[in-house]
Amino acid sequence: xxxxxxxxxxxxxxxxxxxxxxxxxxxxxxxxxxxxxxxxxxxxxxxxxxxxxxxxxxxxxxxxxxxxxxxxxxxxxxxxxxxxxxxxxxxxxxxxxxxxxxxxxxxxxxxxxxxxxxxxxxxxxxxxxxxxxxxxxxxxxxxxxxxxxxxxxxxxxxxxxxxxxxxxxxxxxxxxxxxxxxxxxxxxxxxxxxxxxxxxxxxxxxxxxxxxxxxxxxxxxxxxxxxxxxxxxxxxxxxxxxxxxxxxxxxxxxxxxxxxxxxxxxxxxxxxxxxxxxxxxxxxxxxxxxxxxxxx
Numbered sequence: 001x002x003x004x005x006x007x008x009x010x011x012x013x014x015x016x017x018x019x020x021x022x023x024x025x026x027x028x029x030x031x032x033x034x035x036x037x038x039x040x041x042x043x044x045x046x047x048x049x050x051x052x053x054x055x056x057x058x059x060x061x062x063x064x065x066x067x068x069x070x071x072x073x074x075x076x077x078x079x080x081x082x083x084x085x086x087x088x089x090x091x092x093x094x095x096x097x098x099x100x101x102x103x104x105x106x107x108x109x110x111x112x113x114x115x116x117x118x119x120x121x122x123x124x125x126x127x128x129x130x131x132x133x134x135x136x137x138x139x140x141x142x143x144x145x146x147x148x149x150x151x152x153x154x155x156x157x158x159x160x161x162x163x164x165x166x167x168x169x170x171x172x173x174x175x176x177x178x179x180x181x182x183x184x185x186x187x188x189x190x191x192x193x194x195x196x197x198x199x200x201x202x203x204x205x206x207x208x209x210x211x212x213x214x215x216x217x218x219x220x221x222x223x224x225x226x227x228x229x230x231x232x233x234x235x236x237x238x239x240x241x242x243x244x245x246x247x248x249x250x251x252x253x254x255x256x257x258x259x260x261x262x263x264x265x266x267x268x269x270x271x272x273x274x275x276x277x278x279x280x281x282x283x284x285x286x287x288x289x290x291x292x293x294x295x296x
Contacts, residue, residue, distance in 0.1 A: 023177045030137040030185040039188040039204055040242050042134050044255065050138045055260045056128070057141035063148035068155060069173070075156040076169040085163015101164040103226075105172045108158045110229040112151065113222040124267040125150060127274070130218065131252040131263070135211045136186035146267055179225045183207035195294045198238070202227050205294060209237055213246045213283045215275040220291075231292065239289035241296060250277045 035046075079085050086104070087097045116126040125147040132139045159169045183202045194203045202223050210221040220237035223229045230236035251272035252258060275282050289295060 023174060023181070026178050026181050027137055027140070030181050030187060034136050034186040037188045039186045040135065040208065040245065040247070042136075042186075043247075044134050046134075046136070046138075049132070049134060049136075052258070052260055052263075053132070053138040053142040056263055057143070059145035059264070060141075060143045060148050063145040068148055068152050069170075071152045072155050072159055072169050072173070073166045076159040076164055076166040079160045079163060080165040085159075085161060088163040097163075098168060101162055101168050102172055104162045105158065105164055105168075106176075106223075106225045107229055108162070109176065109224045110222050112154055112158075113224060114235075115154075116147070117219060117222070120271075122147075122150065123274075124271060127249065127252075127271070128263050128266050130211060131249050131258055131266070132211075133248045133253070133255065133258070134186070135184060135208055135247045137181050137184055139211075140181045140184040142263075144264070144267060176224055183224075191296045198227055198294050200227065201225060203294075205242055205296070206236075206238055208242055208245055208247070209240045211245075211247050212240065213248050213250045214285050215282070217245075217285070218249075237291050238294040239287065239291050240285065244285070246283070250275050250283055253278065 080088075087101045090097070090100070092100065116122045125144045128144040128147070129139070129142050132142055158164075164172070179202065183204055184207060185204050187204055189197075189204065194205055197203050198206055202221070202225065206221050206227060209217050212218055217237055217240060220235050221230055222235060227236070251274050256262075277283065
């Protein structure tokens, strides 16, 4: 008889004991680093934004822990018991199966991020994340709980089709959370070090461009952990200097629209012309360099 309770009983306490604290420590580390060596100049109070984003994440954290994690772990466990999924159908050694599963998890999260921007219904929820007027590690918290709930179905199908087991699914989840904190941080790494890192992973300068008010720049750099996927699909845009980036969404520039109630109700309200400023103009920028080369 299959012990369907195994993932819930054995893995969730491990995630709570190690994964959650590791993510919290990562947040504190990046919060300190970006305070010491900031990458972009702020437009709002750091502490008021931390309060706003922290209140938004309160509901998201509940959805994450009580819906997303249990669903993904349970589906991954059942798929493992049934020997279902792409990596299990390939005659590969266990180590290579694990590497392939991890890579496919990250690639399909790239696709999910693309869908969040391209599907109007999904964008209503993801918009909450992008309306932040500054970008730092606190923005990594700013996800609407509806986005978390919507991702349950996608993430469950994802782990089942790939054949990622429950341990791999959880390992990738917390790796992705740490990567999200890193890439959203306002930490000025030494440029040569970041340029080298960016050939492998998404870095703060790369992701900063993704949060630009210029539509073509936001619709680029969708990778989450490995930066390869954007280069593979020609969606990398790395040639914009950070001092030229204005963070946010053109239609939502008024801080009074971005209160906690306003953010939680945003997906339910009639969307504005997203890429138009209040005066009706659309921010744009001419490409000035090689989109594949990271700019300082």
